[in-house]
Amino acid sequence: MALLDSLSEIDLMGIQLINVAGMVELILRFSVNLIVTACIIGWLYYGKSKRRDYVFTFTLISTTIFLLIFLLGNEKLQVGMALGLFAIFGIVRYRTETIPIREMTYLFLVIGVSVINGLAESVSIVEVLFTNVLFVFMAWVMEGSSFISSEGCKLIIYEKIALITPEKRAELFADLKLRTGLEITKVDVGHINFLKDIAYLKVYYKNQTKEINTVDQITKISQFNG
Structure with missing residues (x-):
């Protein structure tokens, strides 16, 4: 602990070498985001579709958005960036293939989860966890619902x-x-x-x-x- 405290006091060209509290928060929030997206993508989506190409895409998009939102959280770009990401990925196309509706829904879902986990600085950990559980639960209910015509x-x-x-x-x-x-x-x-x-x-x-x-x-x- 003393080593971390001493490292946190080191500045390189005016930039702090390590922010212990910030690093712990990053690891904690990223772990939560990774677990939730793994449940949504690996268990719910891949369990039915078996599309590895979209698993790759969803996972990296989720990681990129989370880190982008989290690391730029102090630049007062949070809300505008979040809305911009939703707008961009809401109409995204890969080459000439239009993303199917189901895949588009999962893409929108992982974007939403990543944005919430990256932005919710003033929200308690329990509330963040509960929100993520709700995302997974609703996706699970809709995937297994017998009321929806297959x-x-x-x-x-x-x-x-x-x-x-x-x-x-x-x-x-x-x-x-x-x-x-x-x-x-x-x-x-x-x-x-x-x-x-x-x-x-x-x-x-x-x-x-x-x-x-x-x-x-x-x-x-x-x-x-x-």
Whole structure:
């Protein structure tokens, strides 16, 4: 302890070598933030989606935002920076791929958790912990809720365009069910190409396993990113 006190008195070009109280607070708050984001990302999100690419993204974004907010906490930029980060990441896109709604929600969630943990200097530790627990609890409830329909959706390039007419809707459902093995609930007909005799269908089906299919909406090899 005496060593830390002596080190805290050392200045390098007017900058304190170490702020013991500040370092302890940083380690404590970062630990809380890391544990909470690990629960949200590793347990709730990855447990269903198995998307390692987004786990990597969410974790580093959470860490970056927390450290940015915490270390600039004395520059009177807190509220403006927090709102700016929400605005920027609210419309963020990676290359040409739009982030799916579920992934966007988790991104917004980890940003919110990181901002709260980084800004809440005047709030007690118990209140911060309780707030984080509420975040995890609500995400867990919504992921496991039986009241939310677990309906999947696929984009299908369909060649039997004679069946897309309204009067042959029953035959269309039967053909799709036979060929996909899925319990079809709804079909939306999109672009029709009469030159190639194909139509783009958006097929909704009952997802019995309640697992997230990350390639349901992919129709081209170029859209597949693993």
